[in-house]
Amino acid sequence: MSQKGLEQVVTDNPLIQLDPEKKHLFQVIQRRGPIARADLLSLLQTNVATLSRMMRPLLEARLIAEVGIGESTGGRKPVLYDINPRDFYVAGLDISRPYTQVVLANLKMEPMAREQFEMDESCTPEKTTRLIGEAVRRLAGQLGIADEQLIGAGLGTAGPLDPERGLMLHPRNFKAPGWTEVPIQTMLEQVLGVTVAVDLGAAAAVLAENLFGLGRDHRNMAFFHCSGGIRTGATAAGRIVRGIRGAEDAFGHMVIAVDGEPCSCGNFGCIEAYASIIAIVKKFVAGLKLGRTSMVVKPLTAIRYTDICNVAAKGDALAREVLSNAACYFGTGLANYIKLLNPSLVILSGPLVSHSELFYTTAVRVALEKLNLDERQKVVFSKGGYFGDKAIAMGAATLWVERQLG
Ligand SMILES: [Zn+2]
Structure with missing residues (x-):
């Protein structure tokens, strides 16, 4: 992966381009997949022609894919659809007082690779965001992900926080100086080159567990x-x-x-x-x-x-x-x-x-x-x-996806 962050922040992505009904279809498949057309028809209360019209752009954009054949309920065995787990990735970031964790997740919200580093006395906001950028690029390299396949990032971090402005206010107990009034969203966007959603770590974690985990x-x-x-x-x-x-x-x-x-x-x-x-x-x-x-x-x-x-x-x-x-x-x-x-x-x-x-x-x-x-x-x-010690980072990735589907 090249240093695209040094160029500009890519604000466009295949999720934000969808209209509301296709965003809804994506969410249903993300939460229920693998799923057959017949089950989607009954869940969405729609007809075959409308469903096909809605699914086509998701298939063409490679957001969803045919993933297998389901069990027959009498007739022909049905084709199963699910979120494409390979083409698009989101970085999930967890900046906590003792450590920072970086996870790359696919759009099925499965963690694919992870790195973690300790937050010592030298980990100012500037150094931390630089290390995050390096970790994301390393993980992307391991997974063979090209620049354009990383479509966004989420951050779950310590409060108090202003999530609307992406601003860390005055969190206590960071070992390094400088963690006051930190425009962390902008800093990460410049390093990663994609849009970043920011929220409290525990709020992000509970979101991931609620939508895709035990909850x-x-x-x-x-x-x-x-x-x-x-x-x-x-x-x-x-x-x-x-x-x-x-x-x-x-x-x-x-x-x-x-x-x-x-x-x-x-x-x-x-x-x-x-x-x-x-x-x-x-x-x-x-x-x-x-x-x-x-x-x-x-x-x-x-x-x-x-x-x-x-x-x-x-x-x-x-x-x-x-x-x-x-x-x-x-x-x-x-x-x-x-x-x-x-x-x-x-x-x-x-x-x-x-x-x-x-x-x-x-x-x-x-x-x-x-x-x-x-x-x-x-x-x-x-x-x-469900997500264990990756809950906050996975929550952050989930948060970014949810904001696109808003
Ligand atoms: Zn107290």
Whole structure:
């Protein structure tokens, strides 16, 4: 792939060119495919001639394709249609405080290739966008994708955010300087040469899970990303629920202990002050300072949450105590959240959940204990969801596609 970003941003693409009825047909095939014409006829409530007229331009533009032959229901075996998984790609980007992830997805919203890099003290917005551009070009090279086959990109990132202007406002806790009032959308468009859609990471993730993941049959669902902070996205009646301030950390800053620990936001007793990676490391180190013993043999300043998760799995008493306590606070907050928003699916994800089975099982157990029987029966929990640790990046790619189909 050449450096097309240095030329100009391509605002045209085969999705945005479609008229509304063909956009709808594309969405139906994207969500239901592989699908036969007969099933499309009944879903769209149309006739054979109209359906053929609508499908022809999608086939000619290579957005959809014949993908096989279905089972016969009596007559001739039907041809099945689906989104063409090969000709067009979207970059899904996840800029988080500890890492940045780049995924290339096809229009069936399948992740095809991925790269990730750590966000250290040198990762300013300028360097991060440059590294993203390089990663996209490398991944495109691996997949043999030409310039014009990358048709757009989405970004899921940390709040607070102004998604309309593509502006990161003043996110906390990035290690490098410069992450204030960042016109991230424009910066990425210049580097990638395609249009970029921007939203909160957790909102993007819940969108992907809702449309293409575990949430297909759930109108109300919630997604939690447990890392340095706690990020939350939710859908109600199939639409993304938005916080007023354009933030995704409201859950993490719900006060759960009236006379509680100080939090990074300046308040006291927030869930994040107990259940974030930062809080867990702090509690564990405090235990060691008080003379508790542990299987972790490291200088106190070098201890990471992964060390704590690892020894907890081997039975380390201090590590288990610290993780269980953190999960109790998280689970209690989760029960309150479920009572309020009534999600039928709750996905817990992020590095803390993926590294600690104890944290996940304790949080779910505590949440269930604090719900009444009726509420308990209606909610399903998932560790990692369908897209796992690619949820935010895949959500971002989904977001771009949805905006084109708008
Ligand atoms: Zn707080």
